[in-house]
Amino acid sequence: MIEKTVSSKTIYKGKVLDLKVDTVRLPNGKTADREVVVHRGAVAVVAVTDNDEIILIKQFRYPTGKVLWEVPAGKIDAGEIPEDCAVRELAEETGFGARQWEHLSTFYTTPGFSDEIMYVYLARDLYIDERKMDDDEFIDMYRVPVKNAVEMVISGEISDAKSIAGILLAAARGST
Amino acid sequence: MIEKTVSSKTIYKGKVLDLKVDTVRLPNGKTADREVVVHRGAVAVVAVTDNDEIILIKQFRYPTGKVLWEVPAGKIDAGEIPEDCAVRELAEETGFGARQWEHLSTFYTTPGFSDEIMYVYLARDLYIDERKMDDDEFIDMYRVPVKNAVEMVISGEISDAKSIAGILLAAARGST
Numbered sequence: 146m147i148e149k150t151v152s153s154k155t156i157y158k159g160k161v162l163d164l165k166v167d168t169v170r171l172p173n174g175k176t177a178d179r180e181v182v183v184h185r186g187a188v189a190v191v192a193v194t195d196n197d198e199i200i201l202i203k204q205f206r207y208p209t210g211k212v213l214w215e216v217p218a219g220k221i222d223a224g225e226i227p228e229d230c231a232v233r234e235l236a237e238e239t240g241f242g243a244r245q246w247e248h249l250s251t252f253y254t255t256p257g258f259s260d261e262i263m264y265v266y267l268a269r270d271l272y273i274d275e276r277k278m279d280d281d282e283f284i285d286m287y288r289v290p291v292k293n294a295v296e297m298v299i300s301g302e303i304s305d306a307k308s309i310a311g312i313l314l315a316a317a318r319g320s321t
Numbered sequence: 322m323i324e325k326t327v328s329s330k331t332i333y334k335g336k337v338l339d340l341k342v343d344t345v346r347l348p349n350g351k352t353a354d355r356e357v358v359v360h361r362g363a364v365a366v367v368a369v370t371d372n373d374e375i376i377l378i379k380q381f382r383y384p385t386g387k388v389l390w391e392v393p394a395g396k397i398d399a400g401e402i403p404e405d406c407a408v409r410e411l412a413e414e415t416g417f418g419a420r421q422w423e424h425l426s427t428f429y430t431t432p433g434f435s436d437e438i439m440y441v442y443l444a445r446d447l448y449i450d451e452r453k454m455d456d457d458e459f460i461d462m463y464r465v466p467v468k469n470a471v472e473m474v475i476s477g478e479i480s481d482a483k484s485i486a487g488i489l490l491a492a493a494r495g496s497t
Contacts, residue, residue, distance in 0.1 A: 146379075146380065146461075147381055156332065156333050157332050157333065157340060159342070159356045160354065160356065161356045161433070161434050162356055164332070164333060164340050164358075166335070167383070169383060171457055171459070172459050173456070173457070173459075175457065177457060178336065179384070180335045180336065180337045180338055182338070182358055182384070182435075184434070187433075205323055205324055206429070206432035207343070207345060207355045207357065208355070208357045208358070208429075208432060208433070208434060208435050208436045209429050209432045209436055212322055212323075213429065213432055215432075220433075250474075250477060250480075250485065251477060251480060252481060252482045252485055253382070253384075253481055253482060254430055254431045254482045255430045255431055255435070255437065255482070256384060256385045256391075256481055257337070257363075257382065257384070257394075258337050258358070258360070258384060259358075259384050260384045260385055260386075261431065262385075263482065280349070281347055281349070281351065283322050283347070283348050283349075285322075295493070298426075298490070298493075299490070299493060299494070301426060301427060304426075304429060305428060305429055305432055306429060306430045306431070306439065306482045306483065306486055309426065309486045309489075310482055310485045310486045310489070313485075313486070313489035313490065313493060314474070314475070314485070314489065317471070317474075318475070
């Protein structure tokens with residue numbers, strides 16, 4: 146089943162992503178091109194309050210042209226471990242810290258065209274930390290009962306893959 | 322919250338995706354660059370047999386370097402409506418047709434850097450159709466009880482975002 150790299154051409158090196166086009170050898174001996182978005186990975190945090198509310202954020206996502214409901218999330222910095230990134234992003238985007246952290250899932254967001262890997266954590270026993278939002282981030286924060294967040298997933302009001310997966314995984318884990 | 326496009330530069334036009342870098346005006350008046358992977362959208366199908374088994378496939382995903390468990394899925398052809406794409410991809414990848422189709426979810430796979438939208442369907446009342454796999458597709462197919470598929474999601478054995486979301490949504494919909 147494996148495809149072997151024959152050659153690799155870097156098309157673009159950017160801030161968030163790189164793009165390369167590789168020629169690969171297929172199992173049947175033929176060759177094909179693979180367009181690959183190279184990404185350094187990201188984290189998402191399902192933060193649940195003592196009152197069983199999930200911290201959700203709303204932010205404008207330029208590629209979609211829409212304001213989306215999401216769980217706090219962000220890209221891993223160079224050399225940063227995912228756990229540290231999760232703590233940092235939760236603080237930056239919501240001002241919350243958490244005393245209990247649990248790994249929920251690690252998945253590929255779009256394995257057909259990207260290597261982006263997403264580490265998802267469940268954060269509990271929250272406390273108010275300092276909100277250190279980037280100057281160029283514009284984010285609204287809400288507390289939504291877990292049950293309502295699951296309903297927002299099922300109704301389609303939440304339309305972000307990592308948030309859907311994270312909220313349903315947290316609910317399946319019995320954290321409701 | 323909205324970011325307005327100031328200028329747009331196409332970096333690459335490919336088979337699966339295009340890449341553009343846009344300069345945008347932020348709400349605070351500053352400008353920033355946005356790297357955007359333009360994608361024509363995709364579908365995923367959670368196909369459930371009369372015996373409550375989900376049809377899962379295994380295939381090599383070059384960007385990840387791994388063989389992944391996934392639900393059948395594929396890119397929407399130019400001019401194709403998502404529903405037709407779902408029927409086509411299920412037949413191509415598994416040889417199954419379905420008499421009952423239900424829309425489960427529509428979500429963005431990676432709203433931070435792509436406009437890719439994923440339409441997820443629940444397919445039931447399956448029948449054996451002709452498997453019309455592309456010459457260059459190498460896919461193994463399995464039937465996995467819904468309960469076990471959910472366990473594979475929770476344990477991390479299934480590590481593909483659309484499959485995680487689709488399987489948990491199908492389970493939440495009470496299709497188990």
